[in-house]
Amino acid sequence: MSRVIGGFGISHTPSMGMEYDKGMAQGFDPRWQKWFDGTRRLKQWLDETKPDKMVIVYNDHLNHFDFDAYPTIAIGVAPEFRQADEGWGPRPFPSLVGDVDLGWYMTNKLVRGGYDLTVCQDLAIDHGIYSWLPYVMDTPWDTPIVPIAINMVRHPIPTSERLHGLGKAIRAALEDDGSNDRIAVVSTGGMSHQISGARFGIANETLDEWFLSKIGNDFSELIDLPQEELMRLGGTEAAELALWFSMRGALSDNISEVYRYYTFPAITGCGVIVFDDHAV
Amino acid sequence: MSNSVPFNLDPPGTYIYDGPASTRGYKLTKFGLSLRNPENRKTFLADEAGYMTEFGLSEDEIAMVRARDWTGLIKAGGHLQSMLKVAATVGENLWHIGAHNAGMSAEELQALCPRKVTALPGGDD
Numbered sequence A: 001m002s003r004v005i006g007g008f009g010i011s012h013t014p015s016m017g018m019e020y021d022k023g024m025a026q027g028f029d030p031r032w033q034k035w036f037d038g039t040r041r042l043k044q045w046l047d048e049t050k051p052d053k054m055v056i057v058y059n060d061h062l063n064h065f066d067f068d069a070y071p072t073i074a075i076g077v078a079p080e081f082r083q084a085d086e087g088w089g090p091r092p093f094p095s096l097v098g099d100v101d102l103g104w105y106m107t108n109k110l111v112r113g114g115y116d117l118t119v120c121q122d123l124a125i126d127h128g129i130y131s132w133l134p135y136v137m138d139t140p141w142d143t144p145i146v147p148i149a150i151n152m153v154r155h156p157i158p159t160s161e162r163l164h165g166l167g168k169a170i171r172a173a174l175e176d177d178g179s180n181d182r183i184a185v186v187s188t189g190g191m192s193h194q195i196s197g198a199r200f201g202i203a204n205e206t207l208d209e210w211f212l213s214k215i216g217n218d219f220s221e222l223i224d225l226p227q228e229e230l231m232r233l234g235g236t237e238a239a240e241l242a243l244w245f246s247m248r249g250a251l252s253d254n255i256s257e258v259y260r261y262y263t264f265p266a267i268t269g270c271g272v273i274v275f276d277d278h279a280v
Numbered sequence B: 001m002s003n004s005v006p007f008n009l010d011p012p013g014t015y016i017y018d019g020p021a022s023t024r025g026y027k028l029t030k031f032g033l034s035l036r037n038p039e040n041r042k043t044f045l046a047d048e049a050g051y052m053t054e055f056g057l058s059e060d061e062i063a064m065v066r067a068r069d070w071t072g073l074i075k076a077g078g079h080l081q082s083m084l085k086v087a088a089t090v091g092e093n094l095w096h097i098g099a100h101n102a103g104m105s106a107e108e109l110q111a112l113c114p115r116k117v118t119a120l121p122g123g124d125d
């Protein structure tokens, strides 16, 4: 069986990606230097643990899908995933490497297990993954990934309970896949932020740090929370925090926290939390 | 220019994007997403109104795009992520949309952000 060696939750935002490119070219803005420094420990964790593959639960921001058909839960099954053009043109990064065998395997397991996925054999990926990946992994990005995209752009979005269950189903599928791969499960979603309406720019650092303090061992308290509470207190896009429950669901109870970091550069709370999973 | 951020999800503080908004703004959102394609961006910039007419937008919708009335467009059901592609194409960005929504200039909004609030579930707001 494959083994889930750990996982991490991490924020994403378009500016995180743009500031990386600027930072590398001419030095980081001080606010983003903090985030760059804060992500060094995760990069080190990935360098040391060298997962064979990563399952990444993220959300698209109308950069691949559109409302002709917007899947509530979708999986990417393709040898590679190109970068989406979000309107400013693509950034200078390679496509992501997919894992077709694992993708089909997980599709079978998850659909038979009650998660009716939309299967995408062509999937362009936006800042949901491209904004943070350069901070934590050197190119070429040759670690194969299986991306799972969750609707976060139009309500109704999946419940927190359901996303936690998806994580559990991901773990069950991986444990049964007949290989010896060491796999990291990742969730990525913005923390507190709101990018439309007069509440634009809301920043609830207290809420975000509280969330980080609970996601390890007290996550059930977070899952029980109505998503509207996260949105009311942290901004509408704080609902993306519900994505982090999939990462947590894919980990066992036998975890230890490796590292946690949090800062608020501009519009979005930027947090990262990393866990080792010790269950065999 | 006020920095009070209400703890509720009502307009004009918040416009929840749901099914009815998606229906209302279906054409607007589709038009904005067409600008993910660089060729379409060029075509649009060469003749904004003509391009939008082909997408079946109403006169009101076209006027709002031409006026960069981001708040009106969001109320009309244009999804923020789609309107952001329109902004990118015309040389504006998220700050311009947010500032229009918040009733201030982009510079004022940038100076105000992050708009820090402190509250936890179950606490006094």
Ligand SMILES: [Fe+2]
Pocket (backbone or CB within 6 Å): A012, A059, A061, A128, A189, A190, A240
């Ligand atoms: Fe997001």
